[in-house]
Amino acid sequence: xxxxxxxxxxxxxxxxxxxxxxxxxxxxxxxxxxxxxxxxxxxxxxxxxxxxxxxxxxxxxxxxxxxxxxxxxxxxxxxxxxxxxxxxxxxxxxxxxxxxxxxxxxxxxxxxxxxxxxxxxxxxxxxxxxxxxxxxxxxxxxxxxxxxxxxxxxxxxxxxxxxxxxxxxxxxxxxxxxxxxxxxxxxxxxxxxxxxxxxxxxxxxxxxxxxxxxxxxxxxxxxxxxxxxxxxxxxxxxxxxxxxxxxxxxxxxxxxxxxxxxxxxxxxxxxxxxxxxxxxxxxxxxxxxxxxxxxxxxxxxxxxxxxxxxxxxxxxxxxxxxxxxxxxxxxxxxxxxxxxxxxxxxxxxxxxxxxxxxxxxxxxxxxxxxxxxxxxxxxxxxxxxxxxxxxxxxxxxxxxxxxxxxxxxxxxxxxxxxxxxxxxxxxxxxxxxxxxxxxxxxxxxxxxxxxxxxxxxxxxxxxxxxxxxxxxxxxxxxxxxxxxxxxxxxxxxxxxxxxxxxxxxxxxxxxxxxxxxxxxxxxxxxxxxxxxxxxxxxxxxxxxxxxxxxxxxxxxxxxxxxxxxxxxxxxxxxxxxxxxxxxxxxxxxxxxxxxxxxxxxxxxxxxxxxxxxxxxxxxxxxxxxxxxxxxxxxxxxxxxxxxxxxxxxxxxxxxxxxxxxxxxxxxxxxxxxxxxxxxxxxxxxxxxxxxxxxxxxxxxxxxxxxxxxxxxxxxxxxxxxxxxxxxxxxxxxxxxxxxxxxxxxxxxxxxxxxxxxxxxxxxxxxxxxxxxxxxxxxxxxxxxxxxxxxxxxxx
Numbered sequence: 001x002x003x004x005x006x007x008x009x010x011x012x013x014x015x016x017x018x019x020x021x022x023x024x025x026x027x028x029x030x031x032x033x034x035x036x037x038x039x040x041x042x043x044x045x046x047x048x049x050x051x052x053x054x055x056x057x058x059x060x061x062x063x064x065x066x067x068x069x070x071x072x073x074x075x076x077x078x079x080x081x082x083x084x085x086x087x088x089x090x091x092x093x094x095x096x097x098x099x100x101x102x103x104x105x106x107x108x109x110x111x112x113x114x115x116x117x118x119x120x121x122x123x124x125x126x127x128x129x130x131x132x133x134x135x136x137x138x139x140x141x142x143x144x145x146x147x148x149x150x151x152x153x154x155x156x157x158x159x160x161x162x163x164x165x166x167x168x169x170x171x172x173x174x175x176x177x178x179x180x181x182x183x184x185x186x187x188x189x190x191x192x193x194x195x196x197x198x199x200x201x202x203x204x205x206x207x208x209x210x211x212x213x214x215x216x217x218x219x220x221x222x223x224x225x226x227x228x229x230x231x232x233x234x235x236x237x238x239x240x241x242x243x244x245x246x247x248x249x250x251x252x253x254x255x256x257x258x259x260x261x262x263x264x265x266x267x268x269x270x271x272x273x274x275x276x277x278x279x280x281x282x283x284x285x286x287x288x289x290x291x292x293x294x295x296x297x298x299x300x301x302x303x304x305x306x307x308x309x310x311x312x313x314x315x316x317x318x319x320x321x322x323x324x325x326x327x328x329x330x331x332x333x334x335x336x337x338x339x340x341x342x343x344x345x346x347x348x349x350x351x352x353x354x355x356x357x358x359x360x361x362x363x364x365x366x367x368x369x370x371x372x373x374x375x376x377x378x379x380x381x382x383x384x385x386x387x388x389x390x391x392x393x394x395x396x397x398x399x400x401x402x403x404x405x406x407x408x409x410x411x412x413x414x415x416x417x418x419x420x421x422x423x424x425x426x427x428x429x430x431x432x433x434x435x436x437x438x439x440x441x442x443x444x445x446x447x448x449x450x451x452x453x454x455x456x457x458x459x460x461x462x463x464x465x466x467x468x469x470x471x472x473x474x475x476x477x478x479x480x481x482x483x484x485x486x487x488x489x490x491x492x493x494x495x496x497x498x499x500x501x502x503x504x505x506x507x508x509x510x511x512x513x514x515x516x517x518x519x520x521x522x523x524x525x526x527x528x529x530x531x532x533x534x535x536x537x538x539x540x541x542x543x544x545x546x547x548x549x550x551x552x553x554x555x556x557x558x559x560x561x562x563x564x565x566x567x568x569x570x571x572x573x574x575x576x577x578x579x580x581x582x583x584x585x586x587x588x589x590x591x592x593x594x595x596x597x598x599x600x601x602x603x604x605x606x607x608x609x610x611x612x613x614x615x616x617x618x619x620x621x622x623x624x625x626x627x628x629x630x631x632x633x634x635x636x637x638x639x640x641x642x643x644x645x646x647x648x649x650x651x652x653x654x655x656x657x658x659x660x661x662x663x664x665x666x667x668x669x670x671x672x673x674x675x676x677x678x679x680x681x682x683x684x685x686x687x688x689x690x691x692x693x694x695x696x697x698x699x700x701x702x703x704x705x706x707x708x709x710x711x712x713x714x715x716x717x718x719x720x721x722x723x724x725x726x727x728x729x730x731x732x733x734x735x736x737x738x739x740x741x742x743x744x745x746x747x748x749x750x751x752x753x754x755x756x757x758x759x760x761x762x763x764x765x766x767x768x769x770x771x772x773x774x775x776x777x778x779x780x781x782x783x784x785x786x787x788x789x790x791x792x793x794x795x
Contacts, residue, residue: 243639709733
């Protein structure tokens with residue numbers, strides 16, 4: 001390994017280690033600020049000292065001088081804290097926390113290759129140095145006896161790391177307390193090797209547990225998350241391959257059964273022929289009669305041998321697929337366990353958020369974290385971090401009152417924000433609640449009226465208006481709130497995790513947000529259903545019940561078909577209607593199937609044509625060209641080779657119940673909502689039509705679908721549209737003919753038409769222009785954003 005490769009390796013290791021240390025530094029500084037018990041104080045200071053000490057040595061290796069100097073000052077201060085009983089005051093804690101933030105910022109700049117001279121850390125070095133001196137003076141002034149003897153390793157930080165020993169050997173005149181940047185000689189590769197051990201294996205020289213720590217480090221290796229993601233993806237592909245293999249086993253079993261049936265029929269044919277020949281027995285023709293019988297017997301023997309081989313093959317396949325299933329399950333479980341992380345990792349930094357808001361707004365706030373033993377997949381954990389930050393910031397800034405307000409309301413002056421996590425089958429339920437003022441529905445209604453948003457009747461739905469993009473009841477814009485960005489981010493992020501978010505409140509008493517997300521995103525248990533000749537996967541955690549019903553089981557309530565369950569109505573909606581597909585034919589008297597979904601407090605029964613099976617499926621995203629769709633969270637490849645779209649239960653439920661997703665659009669005159677444009681999507685492929693419909697629905701359009709040109713003309717006779725998007729190659733009537741017919745209809749002659757097709761020749765494009773198409777998009781280069789941009793331009 002040459003010097004350049006070694007430098008890259010050391011830098012990557014250093015930045016990874018730094019990320020771990022800054023989290024620990026912030027957490028322990030906040031612990032000290034809470035005035036812990038003497039034992040907890042001692043442990044926190046020891047951890048702070050070790051982190052600063054290890055980070056200083058690692059920074060010296062990669063020549064990150066500002067980080068090294070900052071950690072040097074911190075180390076001095078933590079050493080003095082450990083010797084005395086004086087605690088950090090609020091100002092000192094703020095400087096240290098700001099320095100930790102600056103160190104993290106400096107590391108991010110190093111990773112991104114940004115200019116380091118503009119990093120905030122440079123401006124904090126003097127503050128840190130003075131802070132250390134002030135603390136030292138405070139200790140000296142407060143001492144009533146001779147100071148206790150300090151171990152040499154603590155008095156001379158330069159002797160703690162091999163990297164500092166290297167610098168001293170190069171310049172013996174350098175004092176241990178001098179600026180470490182005085183030594184500028186670059187270490188050789190052999191000198192960097194021992195320093196790397198310091199950077200990657202932090203240990204406190206005074207800690208008695210250093211030995212076991214080294215043993216643990218030796219048994220632990222760093223693995224990049226990308227490698228784990230790739231391993232998980234391959235494991236998922238193995239799941240699909242296992243499903244296909246199981247299908248081949250079924251086919252082999254069917255072939256074996258067919259061979260058994262053929263052998264049976266052959267025996268019957270042979271017996272019938274023998275009986276016929278015996279009836280017309282002719283001694284002269286005896287030899288001639290034996291020949292067909294011998295042929296029949298020989299063929300029977302061959303069929304028997306073939307049947308035996310097929311039986312053996314099918315049995316072997318069956319054993320193999322069972323063994324493969326067991327092996328895959330063990331592999332999946334091991335990978336699953338490796339990717340699982342404590343839920344506490346999602347809450348990293350929340351205490352700091354609460355502290356900063358409390359300090360800036362003169363509030364007293366206590367954050368309580370309750371989630372012992374709960375673990376979730378790394379990708380889910382990463383997806384939960386931003387929503388939790390937004391919810392905690394919202395609770396601290398908007399939800400809880402100031403201390404005088406709380407006292408006046410008869411409450412404890414210190415507010416409480418509680419975050420809890422618990423397992424619910426294959427999902428984790430995260431609750432963020434506070435004991436603050438709750439929602440002010442009067443303010444919410446006033447804001448909605450001011451922005452032109454329809455106000456629902458139910459208080460619960462009025463509260464959900466806070467999830468609208470751009471919605472804020474804050475009286476002014478600050479760095480914390482009022483920008484209309486926050487709770488809509490929470491809802492969007494949770495829905496992207498295939499989860500749901502709900503809110504409950506008691507005015508004057510507090511607010512509770514409930515997040516429900518899966519433990520893992522890659523593989524899920526799903527129920528495969530079919531509607532409109534297309535299979536869809538519905539995650540089983542949201543399925544409450546599968547029922548069979550007929551017309552006699554339904555009641556009409558408010559113009560909607562409903563079931564009465566536990567004295568409460570559950571609305572029935574056809575799945576194809578909720579997805580924006582062609583309306584279903586009128587139901588007859590035959591029994592029908594429905595899947596009842598339970599998402600938060602909402603219940604809906606989705607009528608489907610068929611229910612196939614429940615199985616574990618590998619969820620894949622829809623790709624960069626087809627981004628997030630409102631009603632689907634991904635797709636899965638079935639063992640048959642067919643693609644099934646994975647239902648986003650939250651959005652489908654809200655659509656089925658007529659609960660609109662509200663957004664507030666910023667304009668020069670304020671925040672307004674405009675009526676959605678109507679789009680007709682004409683496509684014979686069910687999958688493509690469903691995707692296109694959802695692309696436009698997600699973008700805020702009112703969309704209808706048609707199966708071909710003739711069906712589109714029938715719909716156009718009854719309804720009006722602002723835009724037509726059509727395929728070209730379709731049965732009954734193609735897209736060219738449809739466009740030509742539309743142009744000849746006075747009522748729709750000016751409606752823009754976009755042709756989306758696999759045809760890309762100049763001749764086809766010219767033909768599209770000739771019949772009056774306004775835009776021509778090739779499927780081979782299809783991009784969702786290009787389609788939407790084209791639609792907006794034409795409208």
